[in-house]
Amino acid sequence: MNAIPGAQVGTPPVDVEMMRDSVGRLIGPSSVSPEGEELAGLTGLLRGHMQLIIPEIERAAGKLPEDDVPRYCALACVGEARAKLRATAGTGPHRAVAHARKLARSLMALCDHYEALTGVEMCLVCDKPIRDGEDSVPYGQVSASGGAACAGRIHARCPAPDAVAAADERS
Template sequence: MISTKETTAGTAPVDIDTMRHSISQLLGPDAPPPAGDKLAVLDSLPRGHMQLIIPEIEQAALARDQDDVPRYCALACVGEARGKLRATAPQGEHGALTHARKLARTLAALCDHYEALTDVVMCLACDQPLREDEEALPYDHVSPSGSATRAGSIHARCAHAVRRH
């Protein structure tokens, strides 16, 4: 699957990879706390991404049945996201960083909902999207009782990777 997805005519594509990169700059385990001008930029990135992805999530959600659980969850997340977009950051650098991280976590949830609503398939080994141009293998993790506990696909490159469940 391609994570940069063309949307309706006249709109920009949703680039999930770029959005997730912006998130990692604020929430990644190796991300140093940004300060000054960099913090202002890193606060504006999730805002802009959220403004792009929210209409796409709404469109995908509203195309589903009214009693569809992913639809309901995605629309609830959109409501929460709009509330966070309206909120202002507390004064000071610490308040701004806290607010930017809240936006990043909300954007991460929106990306997850977008992928769920648009049927993006994830690799069960590395938790990254399976793209159309990548070789994928079927995968069934078999439990000791003999039944499959997780069925799906993995990247061919992940087939020999060690993963602890």
């Protein structure tokens, strides 16, 4: 895993992949609506993840100039996340699920800011980190207006979205 600038010695790195997997249990294509103890446990897990990542974001953002836009955006996201951590779910199962989903979306945004501030590069196809030594290739999806709509890198093992779309059209 990439070294995290400014991480304290002895502090385990933030496991963004695990955090994103936790988020995926509530939001995303394979999500479900957990209930009861499962929902309470997942909500607690999301809260714990947020409490771990917030200080790391603040530490990384604190190294940037005060007028830096990524710093400002990351710290604004931290403020929103802290507000969601202070909020309560309200009464009823629907409100509890809605509250957990708000926490999940906030955690996803925190993960994005953490990765941006620490230089972690994500695969544009599978949304997993591209680790040191892994084969990757540049990828730039062109929009209808001719500009790059999504530029970055993908794992060499991940099929490019345009190749998948072309294969679907042929079948």
